[in-house]
Amino acid sequence: MLKEMLLKVKENKPLIHNITNYVTVNDCANILLGCGASPIMADDIDEAAEITSLCGGLTINIGTLNQHTIPAMFAAGKKANELGHPIVLDPVGAGASKLRTETAFRLLKEVKPTVIRGNISEIKTIAMGRGTTKGVDADAADAVTGATLAQTVALAKNLALETGAIIVITGAIDTVSDGKKTFCVFNGHPLMSEITGTGCQLSCLIAAYLTANPGSPLTATVAAVCAMGLCGEKAFERLTDLDGNASYRNYILDAIYRLTGDDLESGGKYELR
Amino acid sequence: MLKEMLLKVKENKPLIHNITNYVTVNDCANILLGCGASPIMADDIDEAAEITSLCGGLTINIGTLNQHTIPAMFAAGKKANELGHPIVLDPVGAGASKLRTETAFRLLKEVKPTVIRGNISEIKTIAMGRGTTKGVDADAADAVTGATLAQTVALAKNLALETGAIIVITGAIDTVSDGKKTFCVFNGHPLMSEITGTGCQLSCLIAAYLTANPGSPLTATVAAVCAMGLCGEKAFERLTDLDGNASYRNYILDAIYRLTGDDLESGGKYELR
Amino acid sequence: MLKEMLLKVKENKPLIHNITNYVTVNDCANILLGCGASPIMADDIDEAAEITSLCGGLTINIGTLNQHTIPAMFAAGKKANELGHPIVLDPVGAGASKLRTETAFRLLKEVKPTVIRGNISEIKTIAMGRGTTKGVDADAADAVTGATLAQTVALAKNLALETGAIIVITGAIDTVSDGKKTFCVFNGHPLMSEITGTGCQLSCLIAAYLTANPGSPLTATVAAVCAMGLCGEKAFERLTDLDGNASYRNYILDAIYRLTGDDLESGGKYELR
Numbered sequence: 058m059l060k061e062m063l064l065k066v067k068e069n070k071p072l073i074h075n076i077t078n079y080v081t082v083n084d085c086a087n088i089l090l091g092c093g094a095s096p097i098m099a100d101d102i103d104e105a106a107e108i109t110s111l112c113g114g115l116t117i118n119i120g121t122l123n124q125h126t127i128p129a130m131f132a133a134g135k136k137a138n139e140l141g142h143p144i145v146l147d148p149v150g151a152g153a154s155k156l157r158t159e160t161a162f163r164l165l166k167e168v169k170p171t172v173i174r175g176n177i178s179e180i181k182t183i184a185m186g187r188g189t190t191k192g193v194d195a196d197a198a199d200a201v202t203g204a205t206l207a208q209t210v211a212l213a214k215n216l217a218l219e220t221g222a223i224i225v226i227t228g229a230i231d232t233v234s235d236g237k238k239t240f241c242v243f244n245g246h247p248l249m250s251e252i253t254g255t256g257c258q259l260s261c262l263i264a265a266y267l268t269a270n271p272g273s274p275l276t277a278t279v280a281a282v283c284a285m286g287l288c289g290e291k292a293f294e295r296l297t298d299l300d301g302n303a304s305y306r307n308y309i310l311d312a313i314y315r316l317t318g319d320d321l322e323s324g325g326k327y328e329l330r
Numbered sequence: 331m332l333k334e335m336l337l338k339v340k341e342n343k344p345l346i347h348n349i350t351n352y353v354t355v356n357d358c359a360n361i362l363l364g365c366g367a368s369p370i371m372a373d374d375i376d377e378a379a380e381i382t383s384l385c386g387g388l389t390i391n392i393g394t395l396n397q398h399t400i401p402a403m404f405a406a407g408k409k410a411n412e413l414g415h416p417i418v419l420d421p422v423g424a425g426a427s428k429l430r431t432e433t434a435f436r437l438l439k440e441v442k443p444t445v446i447r448g449n450i451s452e453i454k455t456i457a458m459g460r461g462t463t464k465g466v467d468a469d470a471a472d473a474v475t476g477a478t479l480a481q482t483v484a485l486a487k488n489l490a491l492e493t494g495a496i497i498v499i500t501g502a503i504d505t506v507s508d509g510k511k512t513f514c515v516f517n518g519h520p521l522m523s524e525i526t527g528t529g530c531q532l533s534c535l536i537a538a539y540l541t542a543n544p545g546s547p548l549t550a551t552v553a554a555v556c557a558m559g560l561c562g563e564k565a566f567e568r569l570t571d572l573d574g575n576a577s578y579r580n581y582i583l584d585a586i587y588r589l590t591g592d593d594l595e596s597g598g599k600y601e602l603r
Numbered sequence: 604m605l606k607e608m609l610l611k612v613k614e615n616k617p618l619i620h621n622i623t624n625y626v627t628v629n630d631c632a633n634i635l636l637g638c639g640a641s642p643i644m645a646d647d648i649d650e651a652a653e654i655t656s657l658c659g660g661l662t663i664n665i666g667t668l669n670q671h672t673i674p675a676m677f678a679a680g681k682k683a684n685e686l687g688h689p690i691v692l693d694p695v696g697a698g699a700s701k702l703r704t705e706t707a708f709r710l711l712k713e714v715k716p717t718v719i720r721g722n723i724s725e726i727k728t729i730a731m732g733r734g735t736t737k738g739v740d741a742d743a744a745d746a747v748t749g750a751t752l753a754q755t756v757a758l759a760k761n762l763a764l765e766t767g768a769i770i771v772i773t774g775a776i777d778t779v780s781d782g783k784k785t786f787c788v789f790n791g792h793p794l795m796s797e798i799t800g801t802g803c804q805l806s807c808l809i810a811a812y813l814t815a816n817p818g819s820p821l822t823a824t825v826a827a828v829c830a831m832g833l834c835g836e837k838a839f840e841r842l843t844d845l846d847g848n849a850s851y852r853n854y855i856l857d858a859i860y861r862l863t864g865d866d867l868e869s870g871g872k873y874e875l876r
Contacts, residue, residue, distance in 0.1 A: 079352045079625045080632050080644050086353050086526035091575050096526065097423065097466050098353050101396035104427035111426055123647035123671065125396065150643065153657055154650035193643050251860075253632035253642065295572055299841055301860025302637045303853040307576040314524075314574025352625045359626050359799035364848045369799065370696065370739050371626050374669035377700035384699055398669065568845055580849040587797075587847025 059325045060318035062270050062280035067093035071268035074112040075261060076100045076130050078120030078149065081254030084310065088258040091314035094265035105129035106136040114142050114268030116261050119160055120149035120193060127160055134168030143267035143274065146170035147260035150193045152182035165220060171267055172278055174225040174260045177201050177209065184216045194250065201228035210239050210330050223278050225263065227256060231282050235275045242279065243326040244286025246293045252302045255309070259285045283325035288312035332598045333591035335543050335553035340366035344541035347385040348534060349373045349403050351393030351422060354527030357583065361531040364587035367538035378402035379409040387415050387541030389534050392433055393422035393466060400433055407441030416540035416547065419443035420533040423466045425455035438493060444540055445551055447498040447533045450474050450482065457489045467523065474501035483512050483603050496551050498536065500529060504555050508548045515552065516599040517559025519566045525575045528582070532558045556598035561585035605871045606864035608816050608826035613639035617814035620658040621807060622646045622676050624666030624695060627800030630856065634804040637860035640811035651675035652682040660688050660814030662807050665706055666695030666739060673706055680714030689813035689820065692716035693806035696739045698728035711766060717813055718824055720771035720806045723747050723755065730762045740796065747774035756785050756876050769824050771809065773802060777828050781821045788825065789872040790832025792839045798848045801855070805831045829871035834858035
């Protein structure tokens with residue numbers, strides 16, 4: 058089922074509007090190009106909604122949010138809802154500051170995202186109004202392991218039911234739920250957390266998969282999550298003794314570029330819970 | 331004729347002021363350092379004109395333009411005109427939003443650029459007040475092929491005469507015209523459109539070549555366009571089966587760094603039309 | 604003495620708040636992750652002080668400063684002082700514009716940094732109120748060579764005594780002084796100046812070392828300066844005939860990721876002056 062999702066991205070070449078942080082924006086653009094989609098970044102209120110209209114999907118990432126980009130997030134989000142375009146919300150650092158937490162809550166109130174993707178600390182903040190967020194990385198106390206997986210599955214499922222969005226919680230094991238069905242994804246490598254931006258990149262990748270597969274949002278999301286994790290594995294195999302996180306970053310993007318439908322179909326490791 | 335242009339960049343080490351988008355800015359800085367120039371990025375109205383005065387050339391790139399950087403573009407552009415510094419205008423996404431199209435038109439009215447570089451969709455927007463821009467990438471309907479080359483040459487020539495700027499239209503074949511002479515450049519590789527920022531990088535590279543070669547703007551521009559395309563070819567040759575667009579991005583920058591005057595002289599493929 | 608400094612970073616995993624320029628911000632995040640620390644970037648006045656409180660250390664880098672990020676620098680700096688967190692101030696381009704020079708001076712008046720790191724032109728500007736800054740790179744007239752080293756040492760020492768901050772002047776030879784003790788560091792490679800951001804990265808690295816080693820700010824700073832230079836050497840050894848500044852950038856970050864305490868202890872080349 059994953060193969061078709063990937064092939065549709067290459068076939069449809071969806072144009073994705075991204076309002077995203079300036080830390081990882083170059084990687085976000087390159088992962089979109091690498092998977093077969095096309096990126097445009099635009100965060101000024103004077104053009105945000107218009108750019109959204111031109112595109113097929115939208116990513117809203119609140120890392121490095123500011124007073125000027127926040128209104129653009131709302132304008133773009135509302136326009137995407139109006140047009141029925143899929144939206145991925147990435148609440149980077151929700152829980153780390155009042156501005157981030159409140160912006161995430163306001164976005165959820167005024168914009169209906171198709172997918173919310175975050176680490177466990179960010180998603181807990183969204184679900185419970187508070188979290189133990191340690192900056193933009195998941196708190197160690199929140200680590201998703203085999204032991205805590207059942208709780209994470211329940212969290213994702215409940216939040217999906219509450220928000221109407223597909224919830225993606227990334228970690229050692231990734232969880233994807235639309236409230237009715239919940240998938241656990243076992244692809245990935247721990248080293249992915251030692252480069253900046255794998256989460257941001259995944260959010261953009263999900264937006265591309267959703268946009269190219271409008272009838273299958275849950276499957277498209279699972280496919281994107283598997284693709285990212287699988288590429289993290291492939292990139293790890295390629296590392297030499299001298300390579301570190303910078304080369305790893307390049308190899309993951311390279312792997313996304315090279316990933317075929319058959320690779321994804323055979324390499325994706327997921328289970329329905 | 332190309333060799334001398336490159337050697338002058340290495341000899342003069344021009345300092346280039348760049349008001350550019352945050353997506354590809356790191357690559358822009360590294361390509362300038364790689365070719366022998368020196369970059370400075372500054373986009374606040376309180377310092378823009380002053381930084382322009384310190385530099386020898388200016389790049390204005392409207393990707394991720396906003397209400398705060400637009401006034402800096404005008405202040406820097408006017409100061410560069412006043413001082414006789416070359417300016418490269420890169421109208422990223424002109425046609426994609428009213429803000430981008432109008433800013434590009436206003437810039438052309440109030441600032442006289444030395445070179446305008448864009449893809450065919452952006453340049454059509456500049457020339458005709460409208461385009462079929464698909465985001466920041468050229469629309470497929472606009473592709474520059476052998477069949478449409480005569481039209482593209484005419485477009486570049488007429489816009490050059492109208493604006494007084496050298497027009498560079500990049501695509502499968504690149505066109506460079508000052509209205510009197512028009513060159514077609516056959517260097518490059520299709521994969522260059524699958525990484526973000528090759529256009530932005532080329533605009534900065536042109537600014538460096540123009541600044542180091544004040545007496546020969548057309549030749550300097552052709553040299554920079556050939557250099558970029560030739561490095562796209564060299565980088566492609568270096569790709570392994572595992573490499574994708576991330577490694578390709580690095581290899582292009584590496585090739586610019588390694589490019590010698592003799593490489594450029596012998597590898598540049600251009601024709602006068 | 605250096606080994607222990609590095610090991611404490613890996614052990615304590617300090618969270619560092621960075622208000623930094625958008626040119627090199629991705630590299631700053633990756634070098635922090637690579638050394639074992641964790642980065643967060645936040646530059647809006649509405650969250651700056653709160654993010655500072657969450658973190659252990661702060662980097663303030665004035666490259667691409669603007670009217671909206673400047674107030675955040677002050678808010679974050681004052682909060683860090685209040686909490687006793689170490690602050691690294693990187694006065695990028697001080698001397699290049701009135702805005703940069705005055706912002707640097709105002710920061711020094713209202714915020715007490717633990718370390719000020721810049722090239723010789725930037726530090727001269729700070730020390731003397733004027734410099735010969737050529738953009739963001741050190742002016743050739745200011746090059747730190749064996750012949751001018753005594754002057755540079757005196758400059759660092761006097762400015763350290765005057766400001767109460769540790770002064771780091773990077774160049775062919777690096778100088779680190781707290782006013783009482785002055786170290787010269789002989790690690791590094793000239794090619795480091797041909798990629799953008801090695802200075803910005805070092806400032807973040809120093810912040811991580813300072814935060815993880817609260818009792819030994821001078822030794823921590825020397826250790827970070829040696830680490831950066833040593834990784835510049837290691838990365839240079841790895842270059843092939845096709846590699847240029849883009850690969851060099853990746854290799855330096857890779858080397859930081861791979862650097863062990865023993866590597867640093869045996870490879871650090873410094874002298875007390």
